[in-house]
Amino acid sequence: MSESVITEPHRISEVRVTPVAFRDLPLLNVVGVHEPFALRAIIEVVTDSGLIGLGETYGDAGHLKRLQLAAAQLVGVDVWNINEIATRIRTALAADSSKAGHGMSGMVTGSSTADRVLSPFEVACLDIQGKAIGRPVSDLLGGAVRDRVEYSAYLFYKWAGHPGQDDDHWGEALNPDQIVDQARRMIAEYGFNAIKLKGGVFAPEEEAEAILALRAAFPDHPLRIDPNGAWSVESSIGVGRKLAGVLEYLEDPTPGIEGMAEVAREVPMPLATNMCVVAFDHVKPAVAQQAVGVILSDHHFWGGLGRSRVLAGICDTFDMGLSMHSNSHLGISLAAMTHLAAATPNLNYACDTHWPWKSADDDVIVPGALNFEQGAVAVPTGPGLGVELDRDALARLHEQYLASGIRERDDTGYMRRFQPDFDPSAPRW
Numbered sequence: 001m002s003e004s005v006i007t008e009p010h011r012i013s014e015v016r017v018t019p020v021a022f023r024d025l026p027l028l029n030v031v032g033v034h035e036p037f038a039l040r041a042i043i044e045v046v047t048d049s050g051l052i053g054l055g056e057t058y059g060d061a062g063h064l065k066r067l068q069l070a071a072a073q074l075v076g077v078d079v080w081n082i083n084e085i086a087t088r089i090r091t092a093l094a095a096d097s098s099k100a101g102h103g104m105s106g107m108v109t110g111s112s113t114a115d116r117v118l119s120p121f122e123v124a125c126l127d128i129q130g131k132a133i134g135r136p137v138s139d140l141l142g143g144a145v146r147d148r149v150e151y152s153a154y155l156f157y158k159w160a161g162h163p164g165q166d167d168d169h170w171g172e173a174l175n176p177d178q179i180v181d182q183a184r185r186m187i188a189e190y191g192f193n194a195i196k197l198k199g200g201v202f203a204p205e206e207e208a209e210a211i212l213a214l215r216a217a218f219p220d221h222p223l224r225i226d227p228n229g230a231w232s233v234e235s236s237i238g239v240g241r242k243l244a245g246v247l248e249y250l251e252d253p254t255p256g257i258e259g260m261a262e263v264a265r266e267v268p269m270p271l272a273t274n275m276c277v278v279a280f281d282h283v284k285p286a287v288a289q290q291a292v293g294v295i296l297s298d299h300h301f302w303g304g305l306g307r308s309r310v311l312a313g314i315c316d317t318f319d320m321g322l323s324m325h326s327n328s329h330l331g332i333s334l335a336a337m338t339h340l341a342a343a344t345p346n347l348n349y350a351c352d353t354h355w356p357w358k359s360a361d362d363d364v365i366v367p368g369a370l371n372f373e374q375g376a377v378a379v380p381t382g383p384g385l386g387v388e389l390d391r392d393a394l395a396r397l398h399e400q401y402l403a404s405g406i407r408e409r410d411d412t413g414y415m416r417r418f419q420p421d422f423d424p425s426a427p428r429w
């Protein structure tokens with residue numbers, strides 16, 4: 001590598017934003033059911049030095065529009081100047097007042113728009129920085145403290161298949177026995193050492209039974225349940241007491257910082273959240289009220305990898321645990337999550353991932369860079385993120401996006417096609 005490649009600025013000459021869709025399964029949650037395709041946007045940042053960096057984020061129409069507004073302001077900026085990139089993005093978004101299209105279907109609503117938009121550009125710039133100096137992104141984040149990152153088995157209640165289609169290969173999971181079967185299959189295939197159940201679908205007592213069935217089947221796996229705020233304070237306290245000694249944490253049992261604080265005072269396990277603390281402004285009131293013991297970071301809405309490490313420092317300062325949240329995602333996100341978790345010493349919980357729900361052939365990266373072994377992904381050691389864009393796959397998933405007709409994630413609207421009176425309001429029980 002010539003010295004100039006290292007010392008010269010790498011100025012952004014072009015930014016490409018490509019919406020893609022990949023097949024998804026009918027996974028149930030408090031707001032409805034996953035549609036047949038999940039949306040993402042793939043970001044390519046190109047420099048005048050000929051390097052290309054990759055980022056991945058939500059693909060909803062409103063978010064895409066904001067990504068385009070931001071992208072138009074980034075030409076000429078040096079990829080080493082993330083502060084300048086963040087400033088330009090805030091300026092570009094000043095005229096955009098729409099809140100629509102954040103990509104999380106009503107479950108994470110209060111995150112910062114500027115941080116959500118910054119995230120994929122920051123990741124792409126870190127990818128370029130790493131490529132420019134021949135070092136992995138984890139080195140740019142302070143260095144890997146672990147060479148493999150543990151993920152959890154993320155179980156969902158689900159229908160056997162999308163209505164009108166054949167059953168999918170996971171089949172139905174609507175009761176505790178089927179949830180245990182799902183866990184067995186997922187753990188046999190991926191080796192996960194921790195288990196999370198997405199709740200908020202059935203009454204809390206039934207979901208607590210599923211957790212007890214998982215405990216009986218997997219005596220040593222840390223367990224979590226996440227009903228996405230579906231339970232009242234009273235119900236949450238009831239479930240929390242019933243599952244004393246069974247859960248490593250109870251995730252978002254009830255909505256809001258005040259409600260979580262009430263529950264936290266009465267249950268023995270820490271409460272975790274990716275709903276009531278999703279932006280830096282939420283941390284102070286949550287700490288003051290001792291509402292949460294664990295924050296689930298997510299670089300897609302906390303402003304990228306650097307700002308997620310700021311969050312990690314805050315958690316460390318206030319003796320809070322740190323875990324990682326996930327939405328349906330592709331390989332560029334998995335690479336970024338893995339570098340971040342590798343370089344975050346206090347991220348001690350197995351991270352969430354929706355990875356097992358995606359078909360292996362539905363991705364935009366060249367296969368082989370990221371593999372699960374014994375529940376963990378080895379941290380890529382090549383330059384940058386360590387993943388390569390497969391342009392044919394990108395074109396195919398973009399065609400899939402165009403053909404899908406889906407432009408916003410809408411779990412509730414999809415559910416109402418089959419259950420017209422479905423009501424997503426929370427708390428429900």
Ligand SMILES: O=C([O-])C(=O)C[C@H](O)[C@@H](O)C(=O)[O-]
Nearest residue numbers: 029107226274325326327328
């Ligand atoms: O931990 C969480 O809240 C999530 O993973 C949110 C996701 O949107 C999940 O509920 C889903 O994909 O249905």
Ligand SMILES: [Mg+2]
Nearest residue numbers: 226251252274
């Ligand atoms: Mg959650």
